[in-house]
Amino acid sequence: MLTALSIRNIVLIEALDLTFGSGLGVLTGETGAGKSILLDAVGLALGDRADSALVRAGEDQASVTASFEFDRLPPAIRAILAEAEVDVEPGEPLIVKRRLRAATDDSAGGSKAFVNDQPVGVALLRDMARHLVELHGQHDDRGLVNPRGHRALLDRFAGADTVGVGEAWTRWRGAEDALQAAREQVDRIAADQDLLLAHLAELTGLAPVAGEEQELADARADMQKGERLSGDLAELQHLWAGSDSALAALRSAARRLDRIAAEHVLLTEALESLDRAVIEASEAEDRLARASEALSHDPQALDRIETRLFELRAVARKHGCQVDELPAKMHDMRSALDAIEGGEAHLAALDKAARDAGLDYRAKAESLSVSRAEAARRLDVAVAAELAPLKLDAARFRTSVMRMEQDRWGAHGIDLVEFLISTNPGADFAPLAKIASGGELSRFILALKVALAEEGGAATVIFDEIDRGVGGAVASAIGERLARLASGGQLLAVTHSPQVAARGNTHYVIAKSSEGTVTRTGVTRLDAAGRKEEIARMLSGAEITSEARAQADRLLERA
Known part of the structure; x- marks a missing residue:
């Protein structure tokens, strides 16, 4: 879970220190206030490409520091850190820092990365990123959109035991390798008999x-x-x-x-x-x-x-x-x-062992395939139930489970799994990543995450303007589902919707201010009165009316 974010000299942000808790946190603010800068800063800390243009004008360097509650992070993070020989003591936070230098006439800039004050490569940040923060936005090409992770998501949804298949695969390949080696040895020796x-x-x-x-x-x-x-x-x-x-x-x-x-x-x-x-x-x-x-x-x-x-x-x-x-x-x-004379009997024994191991793998893999097909049907039904409330009535979702050619079989089984969608009646199904509308993509991802009730994903999930272009009942449905997903975890949502904002456990407002020629972006955590006023602003626009405040009260009461 993300517990703190410290930003120094990133574009319009001069100095910003934020703390976060569990549940649903919402970030609001007028268009152009700097929400994208905040997300760019998070991406920088997680290994995104360093662009010296992010350094605030007139400054030599910028930095972003993100702190995570280590004990609540996925086990995969521990394995990545152990391989990189980075130590985190029990009870201590995981602190990820990225420092960025400004470009000058003598230097092209550059960046340095640290984990708990230990210098590391940026590649390590990228390896950890998918386990730390899952970001879904208008141009999402990671997380649930990436088909490489769809098989594992379906297996978790199915509660399938993939370990037995992996072990059977290892035994089969070992038996086949032993048989091949013995054949080559006998052939080589027989040729020289x-x-x-x-x-x-x-x-x-x-x-x-x-x-x-x-x-x-x-x-x-x-x-x-x-x-x-x-x-x-x-x-x-x-x-x-x-x-x-x-x-x-x-x-x-x-x-x-x-x-x-x-x-x-x-x-x-x-x-x-x-x-x-x-x-x-x-x-x-x-x-x-x-x-x-x-x-x-x-x-x-x-x-x-x-x-x-x-x-x-x-x-x-x-x-x-x-x-x-x-x-x-x-x-x-x-x-x-002697091996030539006894080779045929030895080969026969190895061949039988390989055939038996292959039959065992096929049996386990085919059983897993049946489980996947049944789980795919249940997942399709669950996602379909989420589409209409999210104003995706005409859309269809399908989990494709296809048998692969034998040369592509592996410890994961014999199936290729991919989530497909069709956004219009009569339209062909296509991969999630090829959907045209960013807003639709975000809502599809939300529907899929709700249906999966996913466990084992990233510690923190961020939705960037998932409610773009919708309002009323659809926005309320989005807010309800975001709150449900955030239960027991941490979810941050950048939103323009008062219905979504009202669902937040914590509320941050992003605002831009100017002093002469200096422009700054700041973020403030709102108290109850501040939340009411911000939601009223989102409802009414520039002038906050008493009706808007009354409606804000009603939204907060229903949340």
């Missing part, structure tokens, strides 16, 4: 083992070292072995020293040192023997290792992987071939 078999046969014959490449490379490296060191090793073994080798001489010396070591302590110590030398030399001999064995060069074994390495690496390059990944590649190929 012969190649898969050839590759698998090659890998099976090769029988790669994880870690094998490193083992073969290490063994080849050792053999290549042995080939390079074979001469040195042979010479060392010759020097180390035999009766004339260094080790044999050390052992002979140790035996001779052992016979005389007891003769002197130094000889004993010398024997101990020589024994250690013999032991170390023996260990060196053993290591040389083992090294020679480990680095032994077998040309045939080296050739086998190199051939195996070449084959493994060539196959790995062919499959674009590492040698150690070849066993996993074999597993994948076997799985792919």
Whole structure:
């Protein structure tokens, strides 16, 4: 609900602060007083195109601030704000502000938008606008006129459960997507079946083992070292072995020293040192023997290792992987071939699931379609009952519910819903948006809103001169219906009709004043006496008569 509106330097409005309550608020004033400026200011706060010409002459900037009671706003507003990461604390108002700069020689002007003092894009204001304020005027192209919202309006009128249809649609599309993906996979694999078999046969014959490449490379490296060191090793073994080798001489010396070591302590110590030398030399001999064995060069074994390495690496390059990944590649190929063999059974199961999900969706969507058709008949009757009192006797209203082509079905069902009207006998039905008369359009919208008893719409509804061109009983009927719509909510009506004005819970008068060359527009909230005087003015014109005041009393008493 709109609770306050603050306007600064918008055209003729210098400074204006208004507060609003629930129920029906009416705005009256003489033609040219500035009612359109007020509505332009509201539109600016809700994201309409910024025009620097709106800035009051002689001022640098203008602003409009609209405050809403956040706790009473539609849930959709919370979702929009959450997505935009704009926080509104519980109990606080939602404050929307638009600041507009005047155009100068150096600047084309421009605007900035804020929500609760946080800078936001103007697009966010537009997203919120349809949930905050619904404006119906002479050139309405939003709200009930827009056919994109007609299906949801009819569903709310019907009390239809659209959630089940949406869930069934999601299940059906998911099942169809799974089936399509499986078909594409089987087709893709089947096309390569012969190649898969050839590759698998090659890998099976090769029988790669994880870690094998490193083992073969290490063994080849050792053999290549042995080939390079074979001469040195042979010479060392010759020097180390035999009766004339260094080790044999050390052992002979140790035996001779052992016979005389007891003769002197130094000889004993010398024997101990020589024994250690013999032991170390023996260990060196053993290591040389083992090294020679480990680095032994077998040309045939080296050739086998190199051939195996070449084959493994060539196959790995062919499959674009590492040698150690070849066993996993074999597993994948076997799985792919198994999928081909079991693919038909899997596809059959997925196809059945998709068909079952499709039948379930169709059943739910067709049931919803029946509900819509029945609700459309009831809505047509309800709107028809409202047309005659609103001086639309010759007009006809029809809710069109048409089955769409299957490629347009969706979570919303299988129907295209649109509100159509015919304004003259024999004339074809046409969309609401194409009606010629703005006054008729506003009254059609009023009739439709009354018939729908709409819930879940915008928090605030504004009707701009819905009573244009009518009076007497028709104006009274309009006022009665506006008051009914405003019950429990908030509705603002710009009106020239005293019958409508008398129905208001609150009454604002818009007036223009001049001081020298300065012209200003102001808005005043009227008390009971002021209301009586304003309604009398609307009844009598420039000169307010006692008869006009008496008639104003009667209108206020009946309201």
